[in-house]
Amino acid sequence: MPSTLSPAPKGPPPPSLVARWTRLLSSRIPENNSHPVQVAIRTYSLALCLSLVPSLIPFATSRASEKTSKHALKRLLAREFGLGGFAFSITLALGGGSLIRELWRALDDLDDSDAPETAARAAAAKLRACLSALNLSSAQKTFFSSVVSSSAGLLLLQAGRRRSQNTKSPSRDPSASRTLDLTLLCLVRAIDAAVQSFVARKSGSRRESDAEHPTHRAQTNKLASSLRREVMRTQIDSVVFWACSARIMWCFFYEPHRLPKSYVKWINTLAGLDPRLLDTLRAIRARKWSYRTGSPTHSHLLTTYARDLGHPASWGDPSVLPAYGGPQADQVWKELEVTTRPGVGGLPCQMVHGQVGSTLGLEHSCTANAGLRGSKVLLEAIAIYLPVQFLPVILSRPRTLLDPRRILASALGALRSATFLTAFVTSYWYSVCLSRSLILARLFPFISHDFWDGPYGCVLAGCLVCGSSIWIENGRRRGEMALYVLPRAVRTCLPDAWVRSGNAGVRLAERIAFVVSLSSLLTAASHYPHVLRGLSRWGLRFIIKGPNVVFWANNSPSSPKPSNVPSKTGE
Structure with missing residues (x-):
């Protein structure tokens, strides 16, 4: 076998x-x-x-x-x-x-004590x-x-x-720096680090570890200094965001070329303004469109806009609209059959509000305009911020979603951020209406609407007010939002001629800053x-x-x- x-x-x-x-x-x-x-x-x-x-x-x-x-x-x-x-x-x-x-x-x-002497070691x-x-x-x-x-x-x-x-793109301006945005980002973050160090010193806070067995008094002092530091930090962040948002919004209306296209597109989506209305605001600033002297070359901007909204073309004609408030304005409004602007001049509210509230017959109401725009933004913001709040938790700590308190906290955080964005848009629109229609223009009817509808009138008022909505947002998020808008706000303050000159001084300044x-x-x-x-x-x-x-x-x-x-x- x-x-x-x-x-x-x-x-x-x-x-x-x-x-x-x-x-x-x-x-x-x-x-x-x-x-x-x-x-x-x-x-x-x-x-x-x-x-x-x-x-x-x-x-x-x-x-x-x-x-x-x-x-x-x-x-x-x-x-x-x-x-x-x-x-x-x-x-x-x-x-x-x-x-x-x-x-x-x-x-x-x-250590060359025992090593043989060589040229490299020397x-x-x-x-x-x-x-x-x-x-x-x-x-x-x-x-x-x-x-x-x-x-x-x-x-x-x-x-x-x-x-x-x-x-x-050989035809593109070669003098414009393509690393300036990166430089400003680093500069802003470095300045923020210096500010945080200053805040820590002023608040009496120290990050060094305490003694092995800290006393109750030391713990109390540490907690108090931490609270002072947080209050100072949130106040500084809020002021920075307010100032930056005011500058960015003002540039959106009058100097959009200073902003990235993504900024302009996003703000325009929130504002919902007709391009012809924006062009008119810029023409008023350039004194090419005026309630007092008319506008031979730009009068068609708002006349066509008025017809598209279903109103008479005369509602957008600067040579017909009253430049001042008072009895003379009421006489003009009577002839134009406008019943919503007694005592004030300028463009009718229906033209400024556009089609917002038209289905409800409220296109003339400033309160309805701000409220309806804010409601729309609120729904869109909730749809954006809910995933932002819950997605990191789902990816990193999904078990925490079994805790109802965690779900409620995340939902409230999303609602708070959405409320901030809603207040930003609503406060802007209502500030515009308060200054050009409801309060200021009525108190000072002798001031021309070339001022109220100009760059230092209702637009500036809205830009200065809307950023104050940052106080609604969470304190920690205020800082990141301030650091997000600050580089772009700094860029809008730099003279274009200086930045695009491309001379040795500009290049040297940017390199040193970076x-x-x-x-x-x-x-x-x-x-x-x-x-x-x-x-x-x-x-x-x-x-x-x-x-x-x-x-x-x-x-x-x-x-x-x-x-x-x-x-x-x-x-």
Whole structure:
């Protein structure tokens, strides 16, 4: 009988190509979160997502055209993945500073007592002596390391933007800086960090850890200082948002070219104004349309608008409408068959309100106009803010939705934000009506409606009032909203002629502002994280101290578990 041989035991299957690459990368990438390699990987990944994903959206959502062709996609990918792209330039600016700081730290720790003397060691010792003579603190070393890297990163980014601009649109004004918005964003965040540090000092707050067994009095003092700090912070944020929103709204009416197209489109959606009414407001500012002198070249703007609304064309004719209030205005209104503006002149309310309330026969009512517009905005805002409140909870902590209190808190938060946006729109419209129709124009009928409907009349009143609705919003959200609108408000205050001149002084000023601001932010993220907040706190802390990039090492049995080595406060 033939002997049966037992099969040889099978060994473990050979690792796949992906597993081999994973193991190789996990063994090559340092496990220290603060290592320059990890910082560079996180920076490049985050920067690439911020620049590439929005640029790819038109290719996925738009129909085929010249802007979404394969050639345009190839050009986009070459720009974003190139050395002059946003991702690589920002990685050089942020990761380069971490590398320089690591080399500086190694130079400080260099011990050449028992090492043989070489030319390299002699040069290193001489460099260390020169740097030690400066007697710089750890934070100052981080700042100057970031200055070197951010300067190189900005120059590389600007060179890449110039090449892209010349290739894409040679006719476009080459003097306009394409990195100014990024510079203003860094500048605003750096100023905010300085303000937060000032607030912390003035409120008596300190983020250093207390004693091991703090007394009841120390805890009470800490709570009181924290409350004072929060009150000061929310007051500053509210004032900043109010001022910025007033400036942005005023520019929307009179200088929309100073705002991004997305801003103009969003505000126009909320305002619901006919373009001819906006053109008339700008013509009044330019003194090309007047209640007193008429408008030979622009009178058709509101006459056609009046006919489209179903009113007589004379309701939009500046040569017919009364320029002042009083008995003379009432006589004109009697001839025009307008019964809703006794004692005041200017454009009839029905023209300003448009078709709002026309189905209810309330197009003449200022209160109905503000209320109906606010109701529409409220419904739209709730539809926007409800997902914003619940989606992060669903993705990160879905079990908390089983708690009715958590659901109620999220719903109230969405309602509060929606109420803020509603109050913003409603207060603007009612302020316009109060100044040009209901109160101010009645109190001062001798003032021409060229003023009341001009840039310093009802429009300015609405711009100054609407931003005060920020006091409805949650205190923490006020700060992020203020930091969101502040860079754009600063940009609208810069003279266009100066910004577009493209001379050496403008370029130097922008580069200094960018380098100092970004270096200050990186230093704060490494040494004083309590002065950062919102997106800047999360983003920079993620880059500098964030989660370990070698996450695959946790799943590899042959790889040691990565250890998070947080940087010391003084490092």
